[in-house]
Amino acid sequence: MSEDSNATSGYRVWLLLLGPVLALLVLLCLDLTPGKPETTRTAAVAVLMSFWWITGVLPLAATALLPIVLFPLLGVLDAKEVAAQYINDTIFLFLGGFFVALAMQRWDLHRRIALRLLLFFGVRADRLLLGFMAGAFFLSMWISNTATTMMMLPIAMSVIDNIEERPGDPQVRQYSIAILLSIAYASSIGGTATLIGTPPNLSMARILKITFPEAPEFSFAQWMLFGLPTALAFLAVLWLVLARPFVGRRQVHLDPEVVRREHRALGGVTYEQRIVFVVFILLAVLWMTRADIVLGAFRLPGWNHLLVEPEFASDGTVAIAMGLLLFLIPARSVPGTQIMDWHAARDVPWGVILLFGGGFALAKAFVSSGLALWIGQSMQGLAGLPPILLVLLICLVVSLLTELTSNTAMAEMLLPIMASLALAIGLHPLLLMVPTTFACSFAFMLPVATPPNAIVFATQRLTVLDMVRRGYLLNCAAVVILTLAIFTLGRMVFQIPELGLPDWAHVPH
Numbered sequence: 326m327s328e329d330s331n332a333t334s335g336y337r338v339w340l341l342l343l344g345p346v347l348a349l350l351v352l353l354c355l356d357l358t359p360g361k362p363e364t365t366r367t368a369a370v371a372v373l374m375s376f377w378w379i380t381g382v383l384p385l386a387a388t389a390l391l392p393i394v395l396f397p398l399l400g401v402l403d404a405k406e407v408a409a410q411y412i413n414d415t416i417f418l419f420l421g422g423f424f425v426a427l428a429m430q431r432w433d434l435h436r437r438i439a440l441r442l443l444l445f446f447g448v449r450a451d452r453l454l455l456g457f458m459a460g461a462f463f464l465s466m467w468i469s470n471t472a473t474t475m476m477m478l479p480i481a482m483s484v485i486d487n488i489e490e491r492p493g494d495p496q497v498r499q500y501s502i503a504i505l506l507s508i509a510y511a512s513s514i515g516g517t518a519t520l521i522g523t524p525p526n527l528s529m530a531r532i533l534k535i536t537f538p539e540a541p542e543f544s545f546a547q548w549m550l551f552g553l554p555t556a557l558a559f560l561a562v563l564w565l566v567l568a569r570p571f572v573g574r575r576q577v578h579l580d581p582e583v584v585r586r587e588h589r590a591l592g593g594v595t596y597e598q599r600i601v602f603v604v605f606i607l608l609a610v611l612w613m614t615r616a617d618i619v620l621g622a623f624r625l626p627g628w629n630h631l632l633v634e635p636e637f638a639s640d641g642t643v644a645i646a647m648g649l650l651l652f653l654i655p656a657r658s659v660p661g662t663q664i665m666d667w668h669a670a671r672d673v674p675w676g677v678i679l680l681f682g683g684g685f686a687l688a689k690a691f692v693s694s695g696l697a698l699w700i701g702q703s704m705q706g707l708a709g710l711p712p713i714l715l716v717l718l719i720c721l722v723v724s725l726l727t728e729l730t731s732n733t734a735m736a737e738m739l740l741p742i743m744a745s746l747a748l749a750i751g752l753h754p755l756l757l758m759v760p761t762t763f764a765c766s767f768a769f770m771l772p773v774a775t776p777p778n779a780i781v782f783a784t785q786r787l788t789v790l791d792m793v794r795r796g797y798l799l800n801c802a803a804v805v806i807l808t809l810a811i812f813t814l815g816r817m818v819f820q821i822p823e824l825g826l827p828d829w830a831h832v833p834h
Contacts, residue, residue, distance in 0.1 A: 340382045348373035357699050366399040367694040371687060371738075378734040385731055386676035389683025392690065401690050410689050411682030414641040415531040419681070421644025422521040423673050425605055426468035428651050428665045432597040434605075435464050435476055440588040443480070450500060451568045457481060457504055458511040458567075462560055465515035466522050467605070469674070471776040473512045478780060480587060481508055485786070487583045496570065502787045503567040506795060509777035510563055510769055517766050518556040520548040520612075520640065524677055525736035529762040531681070532688045532737075536697065536744040537754065539829035545612035545640045546627075551818040555763070555810040562802045566795055596657045600664055608647040612640055677733065684737025691741040700742055701749030712752055713812060716760050719743070720804040723764035728774045732765040739765070747830070753821045754830055760807045767803040770796035 351369040358364040370391065377388040393411075397404040429435045439460035446456030457477065465473040485501045516523030520530065520543070530543040615638065616627040629635040651665035691697040707715060727735045743761050747754040768774035770793050772782035778792065815821060 337382050340380045341377075344373045344376040344380075344382070347376055358695050361695055363399070363401045363694040364696050364699055367396075367401050367690045367696045370395050370399070370401070370690070371696070374683070374687060375738050378731065378738065381731075384676065385734055386679040386683075389680045392683055392686035396686065396690055401694050402686070406689070407686050410535075410685040411679070413531065413685070414639050415527050415685075416641075416678055416681060418639070418641035418644050419521060419524070419527055419678065420673065421641065421646070421648040422467070422608075423469075424648030424651060424665055424670060425601070425608055425644075426472070427669050427672055428601045429468060429605065430472060430476070431665070431669050432595065432601055433591060434598045434601050435468060435473075436480075437588075437591055437594070437598065439464060439477055439480060440584060440591070443584045444588060453484070454503055454507050454568045455564055457507045458560060458564060461508045461511035462515035462518075462556070465512040466519045467609075470512035470516045470523060471780070473515070474508055474777040474780045477508045477512075478505075478784070480584075481505060482784070483583055483587060499570065502791050503570075505781040505784060505786055506792065507563070507567050509775070509781045510567075510799065511560060512777040513766055513768070513775055514556050514559050514563065517763050518549065518553045520545045520552075521644075522552075523766050524681065524733040525762050525765045526552075528681065528684055528733065528736045529740055529758055531685055532740045532744070533754065533758060535685060535688045536692055536741060537830055540754075540827075541829065542616065542639070544616035546614070546616060547818060549613065551759070551810070551815055552763075554814060555806065558810070559767075559803060559806050562806065563799065566798055566802075597664055600654055601651070604647055604650055604664075608643065611643045611647070615640065615643060680731075680733055680737070684733070687737065688741045691745070697741060697745040697748075701745035703749075707746065707750055712756065713808060715750075715752075716757065716811060717804060717808045719757060720760050720764045720807045723761050724767050724800050724803055727765050727768045728771050732768065732775065736762055736765045748826070751824070751826055753819075753825075753827055755815070755819045756811060756821055759815060759819070760811050763807050764803065767800065767807075769799040769803075 348369040351372050352365060355365050355368070356362075357368060373395075374388055374391055377383050378385060392402075392407050393404070396402040396407050442460040442463070443453070443456040446452045446459065461473050461477050464476070481504050485504060488497055488500065513523075517526065520526050526548065530548070533540050533543060611628075614627055615629050617624055627635075629638050632638055648665070652663055654664045656662045656664050691700075710718075723735070723739060739761055740758055743757040744754050746752075747757045766775075769778070772778050772789060772792060781787070782789075782792065811821075820827075
């Protein structure tokens with residue numbers, strides 16, 4: 326083993342040991358709520374999990390299993406109550422959605438959609454960039470941003486190679502960088518548009534319900550009514566930032582045959598692709614129309630009112646129903662198989678499911694131990710800040726923090742705190758929780774910030790400085806867009822009053 330490897334290993338060991346030391350210091354030196362030791366014990370576990378999540382000394386999913394061991398041993402939560410947080414309706418919403426996404430990837434439907442979008446937008450420099458953005462944005466609304474980037478990258482590299490075959494334009498390298506960043510950034514932005522697009526969105530919906538059991542259900546349609554316009558506004562900013570130097574330019578030469586050749590290589594639309602596309606559209610329609618859609622005084626009733634018990638079915642019910650349908654329908658090109666089988670289903674990111682569970686268990690302990698109440702009372706000093714300034718600062722801090730750690734882990738750590746802060750200063754919880762959730766996904770400056778950033782950086786076609794130059798502009802734009810969106814569209818979609826707490830937001834005891 327090299328000296329560098331030994332040094333890295335030693336560094337990790339020290340970080341691994343430092344987590345329990347910090348947790349022990351919290352246990353021994355603090356008494357957050359006299360007469361209620363479980364408050365301090367929960368804080369100690371939160372410190373340990375946060376430290377290991379941020380430093381990454383253990384796999385994120387492994388750290389997420391700590392509540393199953395520590396909360397029962399420390400007398401914070403019963404083991405059965407902790408375990409129940411790891412399997413719930415939100416988990417099945419993610420699982421069913423992922424089954425459909427994996428079916429799209431298995432039969433190459435996602436690639437066909439992406440290439441059709443590129444052909445639709447054309448091959449002029451600025452329009453081609455918009456095509457890559459639109460393809461990555463749309464696909465990441467339904468499949469993981471990592472899978473989206475991995476799928477779009479080979480198409481992008483074919484285009485870049487074609488451009489570089491025709492030297493003479495000094496902007497060729499800059500255009501290649503713009504193409505790569507357009508895919509990475511649009512993949513991250515698109516994931517925020519739907520409830521299943523990225524894990525922090527689902528974390529928010531579940532943590533809201535854990536913290537405030539009487540809160541109304543967060544439906545797929547409600548999230549999309551806010552998320553899609555907000556994400557599209559940010560996509561427009563992304564296009565302006567990346568495409569401005571190339572608007573109307575014809576000097577960056579591209580043979581349109583490159584994209585057509587990629588599309589022809591797919592052959593004709595297959596039976597399996599048609600089936601998956603129909604199921605995908607059906608899933609989206611059922612999600613959008615299940616619950617009532619309310620915009621101010623306008624209300625469109627959902628189909629759940631046709632059921633015997635309208636409140637029994639959820640978006641998770643729909644997701645699993647459509648996922649099971651894919652397991653039932655036979656495939657034609659591979660006789661004896663179905664559109665979806667368990668071999669393909671093994672690619673479900675089970676580690677993310679465990680990460681969800683760990684965050685949900687931590688949120689549950691925040692409420693039951695009284696730690697959420699203590700945090701809220703400690704932050705009452707922020708009540709003097711104007712709400713719009715507070716949201717602006719929160720978005721700025723979160724967007725910087727998430728550059729250094731997993732966006733899901735960051736959401737799991739911060740959302741219970743945002744809920745407590747909202748209660749303490751008398752603001753609607755969604756006014757803080759929704760922008761925080763979005764900001765966790767808006768990290769554009771560093772390769773380590775998100776998997777899409779890392780994937781395009783690995784092509785060695787761009788440097789960290791290339792990413793930072795454009796990323797800091799987007800981070801600043803994200804802060805402004807999120808703040809404006811939650812105080813305008815968000816107030817209408819989420820029924821947020823000017824001041825005060827909703828009836829369902831009770832101080833947890």
